[in-house]
Amino acid sequence: MLSTGALRAHLLAAGLAGTVATSREESLRSYRLFAARDPRVTLGLTPAGGWDEAALLRLMAEKCGVSGDPAHRSGPDVIDPERTLRGLDAFAGRLAVAAARRAPVLFGTGHPHRLLGFYVALADALSAAGCDVLTPAQGRCVDITTRFGLRMYALDYVRGVAFVREAGPPEGGREQGAHSHSALPVRAVLESAAQAGGPLPELVVGDHGWVCGAGQLGIEAIGLADTDDPALFVGEAEGQVAVAVPLDDGVRSAYYRPLTRYVLNRACLSR
Secondary structure (H helix, E strand, C coil): CCCHHHHHHHHHHHCCCEEEEEEHHHHHHHHHHHHCCCHHHHCCCCCCCCCCHHHHHHHHHHHCCCCCCCCCCCCEEEECHHHHHHHHHHHHHHHHHHHHCCCCEEEECCCHHHHHHHHHHHHHHHHHCCCCECCCCCCCEEEEEECCEEEEEEEEEECCEEEEEECCCCHHHCCCECCCCCCHHHHHHHHHHHHCCCCCCCEEEEEHHHHHHHHHCCCEEEEEECCCCHHHHHHHHHCCCCEEEECCCCCCHHHHHHHHHHHHHHCCCCC
């Protein structure tokens, strides 16, 4: 079993916490855009509070451990590993509850190149525990506005984990997942599940719009978020998101494997 101390050391060594690759400039830009209710940053969440830039900075200092000094404008951002560990413990607790009641669960990621393996392992474990890991709307197309204009994406799944890829024939015979912040995919998945007569997920696990979009609709949602993803932490503060774990969501996929072991052990789902 991976100890808390060993995981803390790994978080710092891999850049998942401590000094992270996300820059202060990126984070502050996201807080500014969220304060302006830019949908690229709200991720499907409709916050109840005012949440101006100053309030967001205070929240992110509390939730992630970033500097709360508004005069700190540049350089790498920082995540407190203790907050990451507490978040992972809470995340594991929600998985354990879902497993105990054999709840239907939906997994989805906007980071398929980085986080797919992390979610696949969790989906496998919950499936083995008797949960129905849902895969509705496979192949359904969704139009998403990007910085390049309106693009069509198709919903796809790998071993129970949803993501989007650009519509059309896959390049080189392989399915290419796309980085996405949008909540439209989770809305399409839930709509398809409802139209088919269910079941609907009792828990959504993921990141970006998958978590915020589900939480906004009243479904329990837990996920991972970087310092430039304030929407998940606002959702957690307001009650739409059950757990938001602060960590760098863009490191090498192999660096998340110790987190997988830790979470599965904490949730009593290791095999």
